[in-house]
Amino acid sequence: GNSVTQMEGPVTLSEEAFLTINCTYTATGYPSLFWYVQYPGEGLQLLLKATKADDKGSNKGFEATYRKETTSFHLEKGSVQVSDSAVYFCALTPNAGKSTFGDGTTLTVKP
């Protein structure tokens, strides 16, 4: 079946540091890939997505590129802020079936 493996957390960074959260996947066919973010006490919300190989999703300074050759969708941000502290989930949605989520990576940004 499909699976998503995320970099284990928690991740603690200082403000303005560079962020990378690794995500690799196993799937048949050509799924769409997503990053969701969950702030304390809230539901998951879409951060960015990519629907085909070599697509780059971007939002709020975050970026991720769909790499089919390495089956990866790593999340990056050049300069994190305290307000970016949250749990980040990588997910894939195939053309048929159901979405598969990673276990989440907790990011804490210190001033």
Added chain:
Amino acid sequence: EAGVVQSPRYKIIEKKQPVAFWCNPISGHNTLYWYRQNLGQGPELLIRYENEEAVDDSQLPKDRFSAERLKGVDSTLKIQPAELGDSAVYLCASSLEGYSAYNEQFFGPGTRLTVL
């Protein structure tokens, strides 16, 4: 625009008791999902509705779990009787159109269930 609404936000019950969760999706969203999220893990699908029809309930433990979506809008997820292992956050999500690899899912804040 109001988001996905869930209630209650927290529920504590003793094992063997029944419990029910309610979800109101975003207006106009035809597809509704129920997920279970165990501590430290990602959401796992329990059931998906297209309008009022349950089109994927393969992961729903049907001996104790049931769900309904009357009139294709609100939905209720029930557990009877609850077991200790049912402690988790139950998430409801909705999307505008039918299932598609491209569609964003909009999540509610979840109901945190604790079974004692």
